[in-house]
Amino acid sequence: MSLCCYLEYILIVVGVIFAFIAVADKLISKKRDLKGKHVMITGGSSGIGLSVAHEVAGRGAHVTLIARNIANLEKAKADVEATVANSVAGGKVQIFSVNLGCDSDAVSSVIKDAEAVLGPVYMLVNCAGFSRAQKFEELSPQVVKSVMDVNVLGSFFITQEAVRSMKQQQEGIIVFTSSQGGLLGLYGFSAYSAAKGALIKLAEALHMEVKPYNITVTVCCPPDTDTPGFEEENKTKPTETKLISEAAGLFKPEEVAHKLVEDALAGKFMTTNGLEGFMLTALCAGMGPITDLKSFLAQVLLSGVFRAVSAFYLWSFDRIVYKEYQQRMSSKKAE
Numbered sequence: 001m002s003l004c005c006y007l008e009y010i011l012i013v014v015g016v017i018f019a020f021i022a023v024a025d026k027l028i029s030k031k032r033d034l035k036g037k038h039v040m041i042t043g044g045s046s047g048i049g050l051s052v053a054h055e056v057a058g059r060g061a062h063v064t065l066i067a068r069n070i071a072n073l074e075k076a077k078a079d080v081e082a083t084v085a086n087s088v089a090g091g092k093v094q095i096f097s098v099n100l101g102c103d104s105d106a107v108s109s110v111i112k113d114a115e116a117v118l119g120p121v122y123m124l125v126n127c128a129g130f131s132r133a134q135k136f137e138e139l140s141p142q143v144v145k146s147v148m149d150v151n152v153l154g155s156f157f158i159t160q161e162a163v164r165s166m167k168q169q170q171e172g173i174i175v176f177t178s179s180q181g182g183l184l185g186l187y188g189f190s191a192y193s194a195a196k197g198a199l200i201k202l203a204e205a206l207h208m209e210v211k212p213y214n215i216t217v218t219v220c221c222p223p224d225t226d227t228p229g230f231e232e233e234n235k236t237k238p239t240e241t242k243l244i245s246e247a248a249g250l251f252k253p254e255e256v257a258h259k260l261v262e263d264a265l266a267g268k269f270m271t272t273n274g275l276e277g278f279m280l281t282a283l284c285a286g287m288g289p290i291t292d293l294k295s296f297l298a299q300v301l302l303s304g305v306f307r308a309v310s311a312f313y314l315w316s317f318d319r320i321v322y323k324e325y326q327q328r329m330s331s332k333k334a335e
């Protein structure tokens, strides 16, 4: 038998194994459903959070939306109520204006206030957050503090409140929205990558703590997604960051939200979109929780190959950075 035949044979066997695992995974995984359940979404008035609200409302959940701007919250509530009206199972929608970055008293009471109307929170989706892409030395202390406060502490404290309630119920789903920029540090994202990376470690620790209580933890690592937040991020983004990140493409918030909800209901620890996302989450799994057979086998079998592929990505990123540096230097000399 020639080498080509051997390779073909190996590829077919690997393909069949993966197909078998995918089917087995679907049969084994006990997908939960959201009909009549209370889902709380921080950052639910815009972008990915708002799309998650539509996704869960369409599945019959009662929805609590949290953000700061009350006018945007009211508009989001009306939008999500329209989705509820078109779905078979009618849920309720309520809104709360809270600054998750600093308003600790309001954070501790919002779960109680929301639960008083819609019952115990079954699923908390932490979406509130923002990114600031700027060169390291140009980031002001206020911006760095705010990136940490909103992205990390804004998820931390409200999740503590939710976990207290979920432990009593002996069930629940917690979702943290990190980023692909939380899986690897990228040019211009020193504050943002640090904050989103911290969320992944927070989720790993919490996953181990709450597992016996039938509470699952999922981390969403979205790629670039077409949202008002992404538009804002682009305003300060260095050219290097734009060139590096555009390779992975731009996703729709609805696609990210759909995958987030599907994977969270299946209890998967990581959820992401696209080929780069698949590669990154497999490569960065480390000592993270093992929650499904398919992802685990992909991590075991493909990590070595993906590490080799990462060398090409890193080489092309370094080239972009070096080229921009040279251009800056030559225009400085010309001045």
Ligand SMILES: NC(=O)c1ccc[n+]([C@@H]2O[C@H](COP(=O)([O-])OP(=O)(O)OC[C@H]3O[C@@H](n4cnc5c(N)ncnc54)[C@H](OP(=O)(O)O)[C@@H]3O)[C@@H](O)[C@H]2O)c1
Pocket (backbone or CB within 6 Å): 042, 043, 044, 045, 046, 047, 048, 049, 066, 067, 068, 069, 070, 072, 098, 099, 100, 101, 102, 127, 128, 129, 130, 131, 150, 154, 177, 178, 179, 180, 221, 222, 223, 224, 225, 226, 227, 228, 229, 230
């Ligand atoms: N879009 C992307 O390309 C992308 C990629 C990876 C990860 N992510 C992450 O995904 C999440 C959602 O991003 P997005 O692009 O959908 O953002 P977005 O469109 O700007 O929406 C952000 C939401 O968070 C709320 N929010 C912001 N700061 C808050 C605070 N201090 N307290 C309470 N609510 C706050 C906003 O409402 P108010 O301003 O009214 O408070 C809004 O509802 C973020 O965590 C982001 O880092 C986004």
